[in-house]
Amino acid sequence: MTSPVDALGARAAALDAEHAGSDLRHLFDLPEGVYLAGNSLGALPRAVPVRLEAVMREQWGAEAVSAWNTRGWWHVPRRVGDRIGALVGAGAGQVVAGDSTSVALFQVFRAAARLRPGRRTVVTDPGSFPTDLYVLQGVAADVGWQVVLAEPHEVPAALDAHGEDVALLALSHVDYRTGELWDLEGLTAAAREVGALAAWDLCHSVGAVPVQLDEAGVDLAVGCTYKYLNGGPGSPAFTYVARRHHDAFEPAVRGWHGHAQPFAMRREHEPAPGIDRVRIGTPPLLSMLALEAALEVFDAVPIEVVRERSLSLTSFLLDCLDALVPEVELVTPRAPGRRGSQVSVRHAEAFGIVRALAARGVVGDYREPGIARFGIAAPYVTHSDVLATATELRRVLDTGEHLADVEAEGPVT
Ligand SMILES: Cc1ncc(COP(=O)(O)O)c(C=O)c1O
Numbered sequence: 099m100t101s102p103v104d105a106l107g108a109r110a111a112a113l114d115a116e117h118a119g120s121d122l123r124h125l126f127d128l129p130e131g132v133y134l135a136g137n138s139l140g141a142l143p144r145a146v147p148v149r150l151e152a153v154m155r156e157q158w159g160a161e162a163v164s165a166w167n168t169r170g171w172w173h174v175p176r177r178v179g180d181r182i183g184a185l186v187g188a189g190a191g192q193v194v195a196g197d198s199t200s201v202a203l204f205q206v207f208r209a210a211a212r213l214r215p216g217r218r219t220v221v222t223d224p225g226s227f228p229t230d231l232y233v234l235q236g237v238a239a240d241v242g243w244q245v246v247l248a249e250p251h252e253v254p255a256a257l258d259a260h261g262e263d264v265a266l267l268a269l270s271h272v273d274y275r276t277g278e279l280w281d282l283e284g285l286t287a288a289a290r291e292v293g294a295l296a297a298w299d300l301c302h303s304v305g306a307v308p309v310q311l312d313e314a315g316v317d318l319a320v321g322c323t324y325k326y327l328n329g330g331p332g333s334p335a336f337t338y339v340a341r342r343h344h345d346a347f348e349p350a351v352r353g354w355h356g357h358a359q360p361f362a363m364r365r366e367h368e369p370a371p372g373i374d375r376v377r378i379g380t381p382p383l384l385s386m387l388a389l390e391a392a393l394e395v396f397d398a399v400p401i402e403v404v405r406e407r408s409l410s411l412t413s414f415l416l417d418c419l420d421a422l423v424p425e426v427e428l429v430t431p432r433a434p435g436r437r438g439s440q441v442s443v444r445h446a447e448a449f450g451i452v453r454a455l456a457a458r459g460v461v462g463d464y465r466e467p468g469i470a471r472f473g474i475a476a477p478y479v480t481h482s483d484v485l486a487t488a489t490e491l492r493r494v495l496d497t498g499e500h501l502a503d504v505e506a507e508g509p510v511t
Contacts, residue, residue, distance in 0.1 A: 102421050103489060109417075110481040113410060120399050120407040122477035126328075131459030132483040132490075136475025137274075137302060137440045138463050140328030140392075149391035150384060158384075174386050175334075175355075175377055181393050182327070182336045185401050186300060186319070187310035192341055194373045195323070195389065196381045199301060199335040201351070202320035203233040205376060206337060208350030210266040210295050210318060211241040213343060217265035217294070221246045221256050227274050230299055234268055250280040254288050264294040271309065272302035272438030275469050277430040279307060279438045283314040290315055301325060304336075306408055306439035306476070308401045311338055318343070326439065326475055329389035337376050344372050353378035395477055408439045408476035411484055415441045415472065418488035423495060429469065440473045449511065450500035451491065457499070458490045464511040 100108075114121070127142045157165040165171050175195045183193035197205075207220075222234055224247040238245045243265065248256035250269060257264055267289035272279050286296040297318040303309055305326030311319055319338040323329035339347050352367040354360050355377040359368070369375035396404075413434060419426060419441070426443040445451055448470040452462055455470075462472045472487060494500050 103485075106418055106421060106485050106488075107482075110414070110485045113414060113481040117407050117410060117481070120403050120476065121480065122395060122398055123480070125395050125398065126478045128478055129461070131461065132479075132486050134460065134462045134472040134474065134479065134483070134487060136328075136478070137306075137325050137471065137473025139331060140305075140325055140475060141478055142330070143328050143392045143395050145391040145394050146328075146330065146388050150388055153384065153387050171383055174383065174390070175381050176374065178334075178386055178390050178393070179336055179373065181390065182304065182321075182323070183338070185309070185327075185396060186304055186321075186338065187308070187312055187314075188338050189312055189341070192312075192373055193336050193338045194376050195334045195336045195386060196377055197335055197337075198332075199299070199320055199322045200229045200233055201378070202335045202337045203230060203299070204237065205350050205378075206297050206318040206320060206339070207234055207237040207266070207268065208241070209339075209343075209347050210297060211237065211243065212348045213317075213346055214265035214293075214295060217263050218242060219244050219246055219260045219263045220266045220268060221248055221253060221260070221264055221294075222268045223247070223249055223253075223270065223273075225249060225273055225275065226268075226270055227299065227301070230268065230270065250285060253285055257288050257292050257294070261292050264289070264292050266295045266297060268297045268299075270299040270302065272307070272440075274302055275429070275442060275465050275471070277302075277438045277440035277442050277471070279303070279431075279436055282309065282316070286314045286316050302438050302440070305396070305401070306404065308405055312340070316340065323389050323392075325473075327389065328392040328395060328475075330385065330392065332382075333385050333389045333392075334382060337373075339373055339376060341372075344375070347375060349375050349378075351378050355379055355381070399477070404476045408474055409434045409437070411474045411476060411479055411481060412437055412439065412441050414481050415474070415484045415487065418485050419443070419491075422488045422492045425495070426491070439476065440471055442469050442471045444468050445470060447500045450502065450504055451494060452511070453504040454494040454499035454502070455487070455490055458494065460487050460490045462487075 300321035
């Protein structure tokens with residue numbers, strides 16, 4: 099009789115063969131073992147160091163300041179923005195790269211208040227990533243909004259209750275803890291029905307889940323690029339502003355790169371036409387050009403195929419967990435349409451589990467309270483990796499390695 103692990107092994111091999119066309123591991127320099135932290139920091143695409151070396155020597159080194167013109171550095175935030183826009187269903191000229199997600203959130207929240215004057219309510223998910231909550235609370239205090247907390251499934255009722263007083267609905271497309279994928283189209287439509295704006299944080303969906311911002315009528319969106327877009331640590335964020343809002347979008351931070359005539363050196367700020375007004379100051383060009391090289395991964399397969407592979411991987415991970423470690427509590431929805439690209443489990447010793455798995459070469463991460471996350475970056479994760487994760491987790495729980503007194507390696511969990 100074949101053991102459950104042998105049967106799963108045969109399935110893993112068959113699924114990896116079936117999805118061989120979307121296996122892009124050859125495009126990455128991967129760490130040893132099984133890397134399931136691509137929802138925190140994406141792996142290194144091989145094109146990045148090659149491009150950076152060339153940029154540094156041939157552009158910065160050989161041309162120095164001239165490269166702003168000769169190499170089109172001034173336009174890189176737009177160029178990269180359009181490339182990201184293609185992954186999130188945004189027509190050209192509506193996405194710009196730059197700054198951090200936290201700064202981008204501040205820009206769009208402040209601008210939203212100016213786009214909906216007189217309305218005093220903002221609705222958001224209490225389970226949002228902390229920076230989203232902190233920035234929103236700060237903006238709310240400045241502009242006099244009351245913050246109404248509603249989980250995404252409670253949002254329609256909250257919008258009904260506050261109606262035309264709602265200026266903004268601010269949500270994340272995928273919950274960073276549970277990996278739950280929320281209904282961006284439906285919730286955006288609900289916000290628009292009461293005349294509110296919808297702003298989405300796409301950090302955990304961009305590069306993993308196809309998004310249709312234009313089609314869904316989304317007003318504003320932001321996202322980071324160091325997770326599923328593999329832009330590298332601290333790579334620039336992006337901001338989407340729907341074209342219909344461009345003229346009325348008043349940037350909160352009026353930097354000179356967002357000026358209509360930056361080199362006229364005027365005393366007064368005049369916002370640039372279009373999405374350029376969202377720009378602030380000199381962008382981190384090396385990071386921006388590293389990101390541009392990283393995005394070439396998505397030339398190899400369409401985002402819909404990445405999603406198919408991701409769903410196959412996360413479904414198989416659920417099967418492996420059910421078969422091998424049924425005692426762990428799954429917090430990620432089982433319905434594929436309600437899942438982003440990670441699988442999370444809750445366990446009293448989740449931190450110990452994450453550390454013990456890392457010692458065995460399976461890298462996930464830990465989030466309070468008591469959640470172990472396994473990020474599935476489909477381009478470089480395989481079904482065999484997924485099975486190895488469940489078998490190593492079985493071994494950890496059997497040996498009690500997760501109960502050992504583990505020291506945190508540093509501030510990052
Ligand atoms: C949903 C979400 N928003 C924002 C951030 C981070 O913001 P920043 O890029 O400014 O650090 C994260 C980071 O993990 C996140 O998961």
